[in-house]
Amino acid sequence: MKKVVTIGEILVEIMAVEPGDGFREPIALVGPFPSGAPAIFIDQVARLGHPCGIVSAVGSDDFGRVNLDRLAADGVDISAIAVDPEVPTGSAFVRYRPDGNRDFVFNIKHAACGAIAPTAAASALIAEAGHLHVMGSSLFSPSVVDLVTEAIAAVKGRGGTVSFDPNVRKEILGLPGMSRALSRVLAETDLFLPSGGELFLFAEADTEAEAVTRILASGVKAVVVKAGAEGARYYDHAGTVSAPAFPVTEIDPTGAGDSFGAAFVVAWLAGVPPREALISANACGARAVTVKGPMEGTSTTAERDAFLAAHGVAV
Template sequence: MSRKVLTVGEILVEIVATTKGEGFLEAQPLIGPFPSGAPAIFTDQLARLGTPAAIVSRVGDDDFGHLNVRRLKADGVDVSGIEVARGEATGSAFVRYRPDGSRVFVYNIAHSATGNLRLTPEVDLLIASCDHVHMMGTALSAPGIATVARQAVERITARGGTLSFDPNLRPEILDTPGLRQALVDVLAKTDLFLPSGDEIFLFTEATEEAGAVRELLDRGIRDIVIKRGHRGASHFSHEGRTDVAPLSVKEVDPTGAGDCFGAAYVSFWLGGASPRTALRYANAAGAHATTKLGPMEGAATRQELDVLLSPTKGGSHVQ
Protein backbone atom coordinates (compact mmCIF):
# COMPACT_ATOMS: atom_id res chain seq x y z
CA MET A 1 0.00 0.00 0.00
CA SER A 2 1.26 3.50 -0.85
CA ARG A 3 2.16 5.69 2.10
CA LYS A 4 -0.04 8.72 2.66
CA VAL A 5 1.71 12.09 2.78
CA LEU A 6 0.52 14.98 4.93
CA THR A 7 1.44 18.62 4.30
CA VAL A 8 0.56 21.53 6.59
CA GLY A 9 0.53 25.17 5.54
CA GLU A 10 -0.84 28.04 3.57
CA ILE A 11 -3.38 27.96 0.77
CA LEU A 12 -3.84 31.16 -1.19
CA VAL A 13 -4.56 32.59 -4.61
CA GLU A 14 -1.93 34.15 -6.79
CA ILE A 15 -2.69 37.13 -9.02
CA VAL A 16 -0.01 38.06 -11.53
CA ALA A 17 0.77 41.40 -13.18
CA THR A 18 1.09 41.05 -16.95
CA THR A 19 3.69 43.83 -17.08
CA LYS A 20 7.25 43.72 -15.77
CA GLY A 21 8.53 46.20 -13.24
CA GLU A 22 9.24 47.00 -9.61
CA GLY A 23 5.94 46.46 -7.85
CA PHE A 24 2.42 47.76 -7.39
CA LEU A 25 2.75 51.48 -6.70
CA GLU A 26 0.60 52.15 -9.76
CA ALA A 27 -2.21 50.29 -11.47
CA GLN A 28 -1.22 47.17 -13.44
CA PRO A 29 -3.16 44.76 -15.66
CA LEU A 30 -3.56 41.46 -13.81
CA ILE A 31 -4.28 37.81 -14.57
CA GLY A 32 -5.63 35.24 -12.14
CA PRO A 33 -6.64 34.16 -9.57
CA PHE A 34 -4.58 30.94 -9.65
CA PRO A 35 -4.67 28.27 -6.90
CA SER A 36 -1.43 28.59 -4.94
CA GLY A 37 0.53 28.25 -1.71
CA ALA A 38 3.74 26.19 -1.61
CA PRO A 39 2.23 23.33 0.47
CA ALA A 40 -0.83 23.26 -1.80
CA ILE A 41 1.32 23.10 -4.95
CA PHE A 42 3.38 20.31 -3.38
CA THR A 43 0.39 18.22 -2.38
CA ASP A 44 -1.33 18.74 -5.74
CA GLN A 45 1.76 17.50 -7.61
CA LEU A 46 1.96 14.48 -5.30
CA ALA A 47 -1.64 13.56 -6.00
CA ARG A 48 -1.21 13.97 -9.76
CA LEU A 49 1.58 11.39 -9.56
CA GLY A 50 -0.71 8.95 -7.77
CA THR A 51 0.75 9.28 -4.27
CA PRO A 52 -1.93 9.51 -1.55
CA ALA A 53 -1.77 13.14 -0.43
CA ALA A 54 -3.51 15.31 2.15
CA ILE A 55 -3.21 18.88 3.36
CA VAL A 56 -4.10 20.69 6.57
CA SER A 57 -4.99 24.30 5.95
CA ARG A 58 -7.68 26.95 6.30
CA VAL A 59 -9.40 29.12 3.70
CA GLY A 60 -12.16 31.69 3.72
CA ASP A 61 -15.70 30.89 2.65
CA ASP A 62 -15.17 32.89 -0.53
CA ASP A 63 -14.51 32.31 -4.21
CA PHE A 64 -10.74 32.18 -3.68
CA GLY A 65 -11.08 29.48 -1.03
CA HIS A 66 -13.53 27.40 -3.03
CA LEU A 67 -11.34 27.72 -6.13
CA ASN A 68 -8.47 26.09 -4.24
CA VAL A 69 -10.46 23.36 -2.53
CA ARG A 70 -12.16 22.43 -5.80
CA ARG A 71 -8.84 22.20 -7.65
CA LEU A 72 -7.13 20.08 -4.98
CA LYS A 73 -10.09 17.74 -4.66
CA ALA A 74 -10.33 17.30 -8.44
CA ASP A 75 -6.67 16.27 -8.57
CA GLY A 76 -7.16 13.64 -5.86
CA VAL A 77 -5.98 15.42 -2.71
CA ASP A 78 -7.66 14.53 0.60
CA VAL A 79 -9.14 17.93 1.55
CA SER A 80 -10.82 16.81 4.80
CA GLY A 81 -8.22 18.81 6.76
CA ILE A 82 -9.07 22.11 5.06
CA GLU A 83 -11.34 24.23 7.25
CA VAL A 84 -13.58 26.68 5.39
CA ALA A 85 -14.04 29.72 7.65
CA ARG A 86 -17.10 31.92 7.31
CA GLY A 87 -16.44 35.64 7.49
CA GLU A 88 -12.71 35.28 6.85
CA ALA A 89 -10.67 35.92 3.71
CA THR A 90 -8.53 33.43 1.81
CA GLY A 91 -4.86 34.36 1.59
CA SER A 92 -3.50 36.06 -1.50
CA ALA A 93 -0.25 36.91 -3.24
CA PHE A 94 0.08 39.58 -5.90
CA VAL A 95 3.14 38.95 -8.05
CA ARG A 96 5.02 41.13 -10.52
CA TYR A 97 8.10 40.05 -12.41
CA ARG A 98 11.07 42.36 -12.75
CA PRO A 99 12.87 42.55 -16.11
CA ASP A 100 15.66 40.29 -14.77
CA GLY A 101 13.18 37.50 -13.94
CA SER A 102 13.11 38.04 -10.16
CA ARG A 103 9.76 38.64 -8.48
CA VAL A 104 8.09 41.20 -6.21
CA PHE A 105 5.29 39.91 -3.93
CA VAL A 106 2.53 41.55 -1.93
CA TYR A 107 1.19 38.94 0.51
CA ASN A 108 -1.87 38.59 2.68
CA ILE A 109 -1.21 35.37 4.58
CA ALA A 110 -0.67 36.09 8.29
CA HIS A 111 -4.01 37.94 8.58
CA SER A 112 -5.95 35.58 6.33
CA ALA A 113 -7.93 32.46 7.25
CA THR A 114 -4.74 30.38 6.96
CA GLY A 115 -3.11 32.50 9.66
CA ASN A 116 -5.75 31.23 12.12
CA LEU A 117 -5.08 27.55 11.44
CA ARG A 118 -5.96 25.34 14.39
CA LEU A 119 -6.31 21.72 15.41
CA THR A 120 -9.81 20.41 14.77
CA PRO A 121 -11.29 16.89 15.14
CA GLU A 122 -11.00 16.53 11.34
CA VAL A 123 -7.32 17.46 11.48
CA ASP A 124 -6.69 15.00 14.31
CA LEU A 125 -8.22 12.19 12.26
CA LEU A 126 -6.24 13.18 9.18
CA ILE A 127 -2.91 13.23 11.04
CA ALA A 128 -3.69 9.74 12.36
CA SER A 129 -4.21 8.47 8.81
CA CYS A 130 -0.83 9.59 7.41
CA ASP A 131 2.54 7.82 7.36
CA HIS A 132 4.78 10.60 6.08
CA VAL A 133 4.83 14.34 6.75
CA HIS A 134 6.36 16.96 4.48
CA MET A 135 7.33 20.20 6.18
CA MET A 136 8.13 23.59 4.67
CA GLY A 137 9.89 26.35 6.55
CA THR A 138 7.14 28.86 5.83
CA ALA A 139 4.73 26.70 7.86
CA LEU A 140 6.88 27.35 10.94
CA SER A 141 6.91 31.14 10.56
CA ALA A 142 3.30 31.86 11.63
CA PRO A 143 2.22 30.87 15.18
CA GLY A 144 -1.08 29.11 14.36
CA ILE A 145 0.28 27.17 11.41
CA ALA A 146 3.47 26.32 13.30
CA THR A 147 1.57 24.82 16.24
CA VAL A 148 -0.38 22.47 13.99
CA ALA A 149 2.66 21.66 11.84
CA ARG A 150 4.79 20.69 14.82
CA GLN A 151 1.98 18.54 16.22
CA ALA A 152 1.83 16.68 12.91
CA VAL A 153 5.60 16.17 12.89
CA GLU A 154 5.67 14.92 16.47
CA ARG A 155 2.78 12.51 16.09
CA ILE A 156 3.71 11.02 12.73
CA THR A 157 7.41 10.55 13.48
CA ALA A 158 6.66 9.19 16.99
CA ARG A 159 4.86 6.23 15.48
CA GLY A 160 7.61 5.49 12.98
CA GLY A 161 6.53 7.73 10.10
CA THR A 162 9.06 9.58 7.98
CA LEU A 163 9.69 13.28 7.46
CA SER A 164 10.84 15.32 4.49
CA PHE A 165 11.80 18.95 5.01
CA ASP A 166 12.11 21.77 2.48
CA PRO A 167 13.29 25.03 4.11
CA ASN A 168 11.63 27.11 1.36
CA LEU A 169 12.47 30.28 3.25
CA ARG A 170 12.22 33.83 1.99
CA PRO A 171 14.99 36.04 3.42
CA GLU A 172 12.49 38.47 4.95
CA ILE A 173 11.09 35.87 7.37
CA LEU A 174 14.36 34.40 8.65
CA ASP A 175 14.37 36.73 11.67
CA THR A 176 10.86 35.73 12.81
CA PRO A 177 11.05 35.11 16.60
CA GLY A 178 11.37 31.40 17.38
CA LEU A 179 11.64 30.36 13.73
CA ARG A 180 15.26 29.24 13.73
CA GLN A 181 14.78 26.97 16.76
CA ALA A 182 11.66 25.48 15.22
CA LEU A 183 13.62 24.77 12.03
CA VAL A 184 16.41 23.11 14.00
CA ASP A 185 13.89 20.94 15.88
CA VAL A 186 12.31 19.75 12.63
CA LEU A 187 15.70 19.11 11.04
CA ALA A 188 16.60 16.80 13.94
CA LYS A 189 13.76 14.47 12.91
CA THR A 190 14.29 14.76 9.14
CA ASP A 191 14.88 11.74 6.91
CA LEU A 192 14.94 13.60 3.57
CA PHE A 193 16.25 17.19 3.38
CA LEU A 194 15.44 19.25 0.27
CA PRO A 195 17.24 22.63 0.39
CA SER A 196 17.57 25.00 -2.56
CA GLY A 197 21.08 26.24 -3.31
CA ASP A 198 22.62 28.04 -0.35
CA GLU A 199 19.92 26.79 2.04
CA ILE A 200 22.30 23.86 2.59
CA PHE A 201 24.28 26.24 4.85
CA LEU A 202 21.33 27.28 7.06
CA PHE A 203 22.04 24.72 9.78
CA THR A 204 25.80 24.34 9.70
CA GLU A 205 28.94 26.40 10.25
CA ALA A 206 30.55 24.89 7.14
CA THR A 207 31.51 27.28 4.36
CA GLU A 208 31.78 24.69 1.57
CA GLU A 209 28.95 22.53 0.25
CA ALA A 210 30.78 19.23 0.78
CA GLY A 211 31.42 20.05 4.42
CA ALA A 212 27.82 21.11 5.03
CA VAL A 213 26.50 17.93 3.44
CA ARG A 214 28.87 15.72 5.42
CA GLU A 215 27.93 17.40 8.71
CA LEU A 216 24.19 17.02 8.08
CA LEU A 217 24.52 13.36 7.06
CA ASP A 218 26.54 12.70 10.22
CA ARG A 219 23.70 14.25 12.24
CA GLY A 220 21.36 11.51 11.05
CA ILE A 221 19.71 12.79 7.87
CA ARG A 222 19.42 9.85 5.48
CA ASP A 223 19.15 11.69 2.15
CA ILE A 224 19.93 15.25 1.04
CA VAL A 225 18.75 16.66 -2.29
CA ILE A 226 20.00 20.09 -3.34
CA LYS A 227 17.80 21.86 -5.88
CA ARG A 228 19.91 23.99 -8.22
CA GLY A 229 17.22 25.37 -10.56
CA HIS A 230 18.57 25.79 -14.09
CA ARG A 231 21.76 23.94 -13.02
CA GLY A 232 20.01 20.64 -12.25
CA ALA A 233 20.06 18.87 -8.89
CA SER A 234 22.19 16.64 -6.66
CA HIS A 235 21.53 13.80 -4.21
CA PHE A 236 23.83 12.96 -1.30
CA SER A 237 23.85 10.07 1.16
CA HIS A 238 26.52 8.03 2.95
CA GLU A 239 26.59 5.88 -0.21
CA GLY A 240 27.77 8.76 -2.38
CA ARG A 241 26.64 11.55 -4.70
CA THR A 242 24.37 11.60 -7.75
CA ASP A 243 23.90 14.56 -10.11
CA VAL A 244 21.39 15.22 -12.87
CA ALA A 245 21.61 17.86 -15.56
CA PRO A 246 18.82 20.37 -16.15
CA LEU A 247 16.19 19.87 -18.83
CA SER A 248 15.72 22.50 -21.50
CA VAL A 249 12.15 23.83 -21.69
CA LYS A 250 10.53 27.12 -22.64
CA GLU A 251 9.99 28.87 -19.31
CA VAL A 252 6.71 30.74 -18.85
CA ASP A 253 6.41 31.00 -15.06
CA PRO A 254 8.92 29.53 -12.55
CA THR A 255 6.65 29.89 -9.51
CA GLY A 256 5.98 26.47 -7.99
CA ALA A 257 8.81 24.66 -9.79
CA GLY A 258 10.66 23.85 -6.58
CA ASP A 259 7.48 22.57 -4.94
CA CYS A 260 6.75 20.29 -7.89
CA PHE A 261 10.36 19.08 -7.87
CA GLY A 262 10.10 18.24 -4.17
CA ALA A 263 6.79 16.45 -4.55
CA ALA A 264 8.07 14.27 -7.38
CA TYR A 265 11.21 13.39 -5.44
CA VAL A 266 9.21 12.48 -2.34
CA SER A 267 6.80 10.40 -4.43
CA PHE A 268 9.57 8.32 -6.00
CA TRP A 269 11.61 8.19 -2.76
CA LEU A 270 8.65 6.74 -0.88
CA GLY A 271 8.16 4.29 -3.74
CA GLY A 272 11.69 2.94 -3.32
CA ALA A 273 13.18 4.39 -6.51
CA SER A 274 16.94 4.86 -6.85
CA PRO A 275 18.29 8.36 -6.25
CA ARG A 276 19.01 8.76 -9.98
CA THR A 277 15.48 7.80 -10.99
CA ALA A 278 13.90 10.01 -8.34
CA LEU A 279 16.16 12.92 -9.31
CA ARG A 280 15.40 12.66 -13.00
CA TYR A 281 11.64 12.61 -12.46
CA ALA A 282 11.87 15.43 -9.92
CA ASN A 283 13.96 17.47 -12.34
CA ALA A 284 11.37 16.85 -15.05
CA ALA A 285 8.53 17.85 -12.72
CA GLY A 286 10.27 21.11 -11.85
CA ALA A 287 10.92 21.84 -15.52
CA HIS A 288 7.35 20.99 -16.54
CA ALA A 289 6.00 23.32 -13.85
CA THR A 290 7.69 26.30 -15.49
CA THR A 291 5.98 25.77 -18.85
CA LYS A 292 2.54 27.00 -17.72
CA LEU A 293 1.37 30.35 -16.34
CA GLY A 294 0.20 29.90 -12.75
CA PRO A 295 2.00 28.21 -9.85
CA MET A 296 -0.07 24.99 -9.87
CA GLU A 297 -0.93 24.80 -13.57
CA GLY A 298 2.26 22.94 -14.52
CA ALA A 299 1.84 20.08 -12.02
CA ALA A 300 2.36 16.95 -14.13
CA THR A 301 1.18 13.37 -14.33
CA ARG A 302 3.62 10.45 -14.61
CA GLN A 303 2.71 10.14 -18.29
CA GLU A 304 3.56 13.79 -18.93
CA LEU A 305 6.92 13.37 -17.21
CA ASP A 306 7.67 10.25 -19.25
CA VAL A 307 7.04 12.24 -22.41
CA LEU A 308 9.34 15.04 -21.22
CA LEU A 309 12.07 12.50 -20.42
CA SER A 310 11.70 10.60 -23.68
CA PRO A 311 14.58 10.68 -26.21
CA THR A 312 12.48 12.67 -28.68
CA LYS A 313 12.23 15.48 -26.10
CA GLY A 314 15.93 15.45 -25.37
CA GLY A 315 15.67 13.47 -22.15
CA SER A 316 16.01 9.76 -21.58
CA HIS A 317 13.26 7.42 -20.49
CA VAL A 318 13.57 6.20 -16.91
CA GLN A 319 12.07 2.94 -15.73
Protein backbone atom coordinates in the same frame (compact mmCIF):
# COMPACT_ATOMS: atom_id res chain seq x y z
CA MET B 1 1.41 3.32 -0.20
CA LYS B 2 2.17 5.63 2.72
CA LYS B 3 -0.25 8.57 2.70
CA VAL B 4 1.65 11.85 2.37
CA VAL B 5 0.38 14.76 4.47
CA THR B 6 1.52 18.38 4.62
CA ILE B 7 0.43 21.30 6.78
CA GLY B 8 0.42 24.94 5.72
CA GLU B 9 -0.79 27.86 3.70
CA ILE B 10 -3.20 27.85 0.79
CA LEU B 11 -3.57 31.08 -1.16
CA VAL B 12 -4.38 32.51 -4.53
CA GLU B 13 -1.79 34.20 -6.68
CA ILE B 14 -2.72 37.14 -8.88
CA MET B 15 -0.04 38.07 -11.38
CA ALA B 16 0.74 41.22 -13.30
CA VAL B 17 0.52 40.52 -17.02
CA GLU B 18 3.52 42.73 -17.91
CA PRO B 19 6.85 43.06 -16.06
CA GLY B 20 7.47 46.34 -14.25
CA ASP B 21 7.92 47.88 -10.82
CA GLY B 22 5.31 46.97 -8.23
CA PHE B 23 1.65 47.92 -8.11
CA ARG B 24 1.54 51.71 -7.87
CA GLU B 25 -0.70 52.37 -10.81
CA PRO B 26 -3.57 50.42 -12.41
CA ILE B 27 -2.18 47.49 -14.41
CA ALA B 28 -3.51 44.39 -16.10
CA LEU B 29 -3.60 41.37 -13.78
CA VAL B 30 -4.35 37.70 -14.32
CA GLY B 31 -5.61 35.28 -11.70
CA PRO B 32 -6.69 33.98 -9.24
CA PHE B 33 -4.39 30.95 -9.55
CA PRO B 34 -4.37 28.30 -6.80
CA SER B 35 -1.14 28.62 -4.81
CA GLY B 36 0.80 28.25 -1.55
CA ALA B 37 4.00 26.17 -1.39
CA PRO B 38 2.47 23.25 0.57
CA ALA B 39 -0.59 23.30 -1.69
CA ILE B 40 1.56 23.12 -4.86
CA PHE B 41 3.60 20.33 -3.28
CA ILE B 42 0.56 18.25 -2.35
CA ASP B 43 -1.13 18.83 -5.72
CA GLN B 44 1.97 17.43 -7.43
CA VAL B 45 1.97 14.40 -5.10
CA ALA B 46 -1.69 13.73 -5.99
CA ARG B 47 -1.18 14.14 -9.73
CA LEU B 48 1.49 11.43 -9.59
CA GLY B 49 -1.23 9.13 -8.24
CA HIS B 50 0.00 8.96 -4.64
CA PRO B 51 -2.52 9.20 -1.75
CA CYS B 52 -2.18 12.52 0.08
CA GLY B 53 -3.86 15.33 2.00
CA ILE B 54 -3.26 18.80 3.43
CA VAL B 55 -4.13 20.44 6.73
CA SER B 56 -4.94 24.08 5.96
CA ALA B 57 -7.62 26.77 6.02
CA VAL B 58 -9.32 28.96 3.42
CA GLY B 59 -12.01 31.61 3.68
CA SER B 60 -15.63 31.09 2.71
CA ASP B 61 -15.07 32.84 -0.62
CA ASP B 62 -14.25 32.21 -4.27
CA PHE B 63 -10.49 32.30 -3.64
CA GLY B 64 -10.97 29.38 -1.27
CA ARG B 65 -13.24 27.62 -3.77
CA VAL B 66 -10.66 27.91 -6.55
CA ASN B 67 -8.21 26.00 -4.36
CA LEU B 68 -10.64 23.44 -2.90
CA ASP B 69 -11.97 22.58 -6.36
CA ARG B 70 -8.51 22.23 -7.92
CA LEU B 71 -7.02 20.15 -5.12
CA ALA B 72 -10.05 17.86 -4.94
CA ALA B 73 -10.14 17.43 -8.72
CA ASP B 74 -6.46 16.47 -8.71
CA GLY B 75 -7.00 13.85 -6.00
CA VAL B 76 -5.86 15.59 -2.79
CA ASP B 77 -7.77 14.69 0.40
CA ILE B 78 -9.26 18.11 1.31
CA SER B 79 -11.12 16.91 4.43
CA ALA B 80 -8.73 18.79 6.73
CA ILE B 81 -8.96 22.15 4.94
CA ALA B 82 -11.08 24.27 7.28
CA VAL B 83 -13.40 26.86 5.71
CA ASP B 84 -13.23 29.92 7.97
CA PRO B 85 -16.23 32.26 7.65
CA GLU B 86 -14.48 35.11 9.47
CA VAL B 87 -11.46 35.83 7.27
CA PRO B 88 -10.67 35.78 3.56
CA THR B 89 -8.50 33.22 1.77
CA GLY B 90 -4.83 34.20 1.67
CA SER B 91 -3.55 35.98 -1.43
CA ALA B 92 -0.35 37.09 -3.08
CA PHE B 93 -0.11 39.69 -5.83
CA VAL B 94 3.10 39.28 -7.75
CA ARG B 95 4.82 41.30 -10.46
CA TYR B 96 8.07 40.43 -12.15
CA ARG B 97 10.59 43.22 -12.58
CA PRO B 98 12.49 43.40 -15.86
CA ASP B 99 15.57 41.93 -14.08
CA GLY B 100 13.62 38.79 -13.05
CA ASN B 101 13.17 39.79 -9.38
CA ARG B 102 9.65 39.90 -8.02
CA ASP B 103 7.56 42.37 -6.03
CA PHE B 104 4.84 40.92 -3.80
CA VAL B 105 1.79 42.15 -1.90
CA PHE B 106 0.92 39.38 0.55
CA ASN B 107 -2.23 38.83 2.60
CA ILE B 108 -1.31 35.67 4.49
CA LYS B 109 -0.81 36.24 8.18
CA HIS B 110 -4.20 37.92 8.67
CA ALA B 111 -6.00 35.61 6.26
CA ALA B 112 -7.49 32.14 6.80
CA CYS B 113 -4.13 30.41 6.43
CA GLY B 114 -2.72 32.58 9.23
CA ALA B 115 -5.26 30.95 11.54
CA ILE B 116 -4.68 27.26 10.72
CA ALA B 117 -5.69 25.51 13.94
CA PRO B 118 -5.98 21.98 15.32
CA THR B 119 -9.33 20.43 14.38
CA ALA B 120 -10.83 16.95 14.56
CA ALA B 121 -10.44 16.67 10.78
CA ALA B 122 -6.75 17.61 11.02
CA SER B 123 -6.17 14.97 13.72
CA ALA B 124 -7.96 12.37 11.61
CA LEU B 125 -5.84 13.13 8.53
CA ILE B 126 -2.59 13.14 10.52
CA ALA B 127 -3.63 9.78 12.03
CA GLU B 128 -3.62 8.34 8.48
CA ALA B 129 -0.25 9.83 7.49
CA GLY B 130 2.72 7.57 6.82
CA HIS B 131 4.86 10.49 5.68
CA LEU B 132 4.84 14.17 6.66
CA HIS B 133 6.27 16.92 4.43
CA VAL B 134 7.17 20.21 6.13
CA MET B 135 7.58 23.51 4.27
CA GLY B 136 9.71 25.97 6.22
CA SER B 137 7.67 28.83 4.74
CA SER B 138 4.62 27.52 6.65
CA LEU B 139 6.27 27.95 10.04
CA PHE B 140 5.46 31.68 10.06
CA SER B 141 2.41 30.87 12.16
CA PRO B 142 2.87 29.63 15.76
CA SER B 143 -0.20 27.40 15.44
CA VAL B 144 1.32 25.70 12.36
CA VAL B 145 4.55 25.17 14.33
CA ASP B 146 2.53 23.45 17.08
CA LEU B 147 0.59 21.32 14.60
CA VAL B 148 3.77 20.33 12.74
CA THR B 149 5.52 19.45 16.01
CA GLU B 150 2.63 17.17 17.05
CA ALA B 151 2.33 15.64 13.59
CA ILE B 152 6.07 14.84 13.47
CA ALA B 153 5.80 13.03 16.81
CA ALA B 154 2.71 11.09 15.70
CA VAL B 155 4.07 10.09 12.27
CA LYS B 156 7.54 9.14 13.50
CA GLY B 157 6.04 7.39 16.54
CA ARG B 158 4.37 4.91 14.21
CA GLY B 159 7.44 4.38 12.05
CA GLY B 160 6.65 7.00 9.41
CA THR B 161 9.05 9.45 7.78
CA VAL B 162 9.52 13.22 7.46
CA SER B 163 10.74 15.35 4.56
CA PHE B 164 11.61 19.03 4.91
CA ASP B 165 11.99 21.81 2.34
CA PRO B 166 13.17 24.95 4.17
CA ASN B 167 11.80 27.16 1.35
CA VAL B 168 12.83 30.23 3.32
CA ARG B 169 13.19 33.72 2.03
CA LYS B 170 15.29 36.15 4.02
CA GLU B 171 12.13 38.17 4.78
CA ILE B 172 10.78 35.38 6.99
CA LEU B 173 14.05 34.20 8.55
CA GLY B 174 13.99 37.15 10.93
CA LEU B 175 10.54 36.32 12.32
CA PRO B 176 10.60 35.54 16.05
CA GLY B 177 11.15 31.82 16.70
CA MET B 178 11.62 31.04 13.01
CA SER B 179 15.19 29.79 13.02
CA ARG B 180 14.55 27.71 16.17
CA ALA B 181 11.47 26.13 14.57
CA LEU B 182 13.45 25.32 11.40
CA SER B 183 16.27 23.68 13.40
CA ARG B 184 13.81 21.60 15.39
CA VAL B 185 12.19 20.27 12.24
CA LEU B 186 15.60 19.45 10.73
CA ALA B 187 16.45 17.40 13.83
CA GLU B 188 13.50 15.09 12.99
CA THR B 189 14.01 15.05 9.21
CA ASP B 190 14.71 11.92 7.16
CA LEU B 191 14.83 13.55 3.72
CA PHE B 192 16.05 17.15 3.46
CA LEU B 193 15.38 19.17 0.29
CA PRO B 194 17.09 22.58 0.45
CA SER B 195 18.05 24.94 -2.38
CA GLY B 196 21.81 25.51 -2.64
CA GLY B 197 21.97 28.65 -0.50
CA GLU B 198 19.59 27.35 2.16
CA LEU B 199 22.00 24.56 3.05
CA PHE B 200 24.31 27.03 4.74
CA LEU B 201 21.54 28.32 7.01
CA PHE B 202 21.66 24.92 8.73
CA ALA B 203 25.36 24.05 8.75
CA GLU B 204 28.37 26.33 9.06
CA ALA B 205 30.64 25.22 6.23
CA ASP B 206 32.68 26.51 3.29
CA THR B 207 31.46 24.00 0.72
CA GLU B 208 28.27 22.16 -0.12
CA ALA B 209 29.93 18.80 0.55
CA GLU B 210 31.05 19.90 4.01
CA ALA B 211 27.59 21.26 4.88
CA VAL B 212 25.94 18.05 3.69
CA THR B 213 28.40 15.91 5.69
CA ARG B 214 27.44 17.80 8.85
CA ILE B 215 23.74 17.46 8.17
CA LEU B 216 24.02 13.72 7.45
CA ALA B 217 26.03 13.32 10.67
CA SER B 218 23.15 14.90 12.60
CA GLY B 219 20.82 12.04 11.65
CA VAL B 220 19.24 13.13 8.34
CA LYS B 221 19.19 10.09 6.00
CA ALA B 222 19.39 11.86 2.64
CA VAL B 223 19.89 15.39 1.31
CA VAL B 224 18.75 16.63 -2.10
CA VAL B 225 20.11 20.03 -3.15
CA LYS B 226 17.93 21.81 -5.73
CA ALA B 227 20.02 23.90 -8.09
CA GLY B 228 17.53 25.50 -10.50
CA ALA B 229 18.69 25.36 -14.12
CA GLU B 230 21.70 23.28 -13.00
CA GLY B 231 19.51 20.39 -11.88
CA ALA B 232 19.92 18.68 -8.52
CA ARG B 233 22.33 16.67 -6.38
CA TYR B 234 21.54 13.78 -4.02
CA TYR B 235 23.65 12.78 -1.00
CA ASP B 236 23.39 9.99 1.56
CA HIS B 237 25.83 7.96 3.67
CA ALA B 238 26.59 5.75 0.65
CA GLY B 239 27.63 8.58 -1.67
CA THR B 240 26.37 11.21 -4.06
CA VAL B 241 24.56 11.32 -7.42
CA SER B 242 23.72 14.35 -9.55
CA ALA B 243 21.41 14.90 -12.50
CA PRO B 244 21.36 17.88 -14.87
CA ALA B 245 18.20 19.93 -15.42
CA PHE B 246 16.23 19.43 -18.61
CA PRO B 247 16.69 22.26 -21.12
CA VAL B 248 13.43 24.26 -21.15
CA THR B 249 12.41 27.88 -21.58
CA GLU B 250 11.58 29.35 -18.20
CA ILE B 251 8.26 31.22 -18.22
CA ASP B 252 7.51 31.31 -14.47
CA PRO B 253 9.84 29.75 -11.87
CA THR B 254 7.27 29.80 -9.03
CA GLY B 255 6.39 26.28 -7.91
CA ALA B 256 9.39 24.50 -9.45
CA GLY B 257 10.94 23.62 -6.11
CA ASP B 258 7.62 22.41 -4.70
CA SER B 259 6.86 20.24 -7.76
CA PHE B 260 10.41 18.88 -7.74
CA GLY B 261 10.17 18.05 -4.04
CA ALA B 262 6.84 16.26 -4.44
CA ALA B 263 8.11 14.11 -7.29
CA PHE B 264 11.27 13.25 -5.36
CA VAL B 265 9.33 12.33 -2.20
CA VAL B 266 6.93 10.09 -4.17
CA ALA B 267 9.86 8.26 -5.79
CA TRP B 268 11.82 8.02 -2.52
CA LEU B 269 8.83 6.51 -0.70
CA ALA B 270 8.48 3.95 -3.50
CA GLY B 271 12.12 2.92 -3.09
CA VAL B 272 13.15 4.25 -6.51
CA PRO B 273 16.98 4.58 -6.72
CA PRO B 274 18.30 8.14 -6.24
CA ARG B 275 19.34 8.71 -9.86
CA GLU B 276 15.89 7.85 -11.23
CA ALA B 277 14.21 9.80 -8.44
CA LEU B 278 16.27 12.88 -9.41
CA ILE B 279 15.33 12.46 -13.07
CA SER B 280 11.61 12.28 -12.26
CA ALA B 281 11.89 15.30 -9.97
CA ASN B 282 13.94 17.30 -12.52
CA ALA B 283 11.25 16.56 -15.11
CA CYS B 284 8.45 17.81 -12.85
CA GLY B 285 10.52 20.89 -11.89
CA ALA B 286 11.28 21.65 -15.54
CA ARG B 287 7.64 21.28 -16.59
CA ALA B 288 6.62 23.61 -13.74
CA VAL B 289 8.78 26.49 -15.01
CA THR B 290 7.38 26.32 -18.54
CA VAL B 291 3.85 27.27 -17.44
CA LYS B 292 2.54 30.57 -16.07
CA GLY B 293 0.91 30.16 -12.65
CA PRO B 294 2.32 28.47 -9.55
CA MET B 295 0.27 25.23 -9.64
CA GLU B 296 -0.53 25.19 -13.37
CA GLY B 297 2.64 23.26 -14.25
CA THR B 298 2.24 20.25 -11.95
CA SER B 299 2.49 16.96 -13.85
CA THR B 300 0.47 13.79 -14.02
CA THR B 301 2.46 10.58 -14.34
CA ALA B 302 1.55 10.46 -18.04
CA GLU B 303 2.64 14.09 -18.60
CA ARG B 304 5.95 13.47 -16.82
CA ASP B 305 6.59 10.31 -18.79
CA ALA B 306 5.76 12.01 -22.10
CA PHE B 307 8.18 14.82 -21.18
CA LEU B 308 10.90 12.27 -20.31
CA ALA B 309 10.33 10.39 -23.57
CA ALA B 310 10.50 13.67 -25.54
CA HIS B 311 13.88 14.30 -23.88
CA GLY B 312 15.22 10.88 -24.75
CA VAL B 313 14.83 9.29 -21.31
CA ALA B 314 13.41 5.77 -21.45
CA VAL B 315 10.67 5.32 -18.84
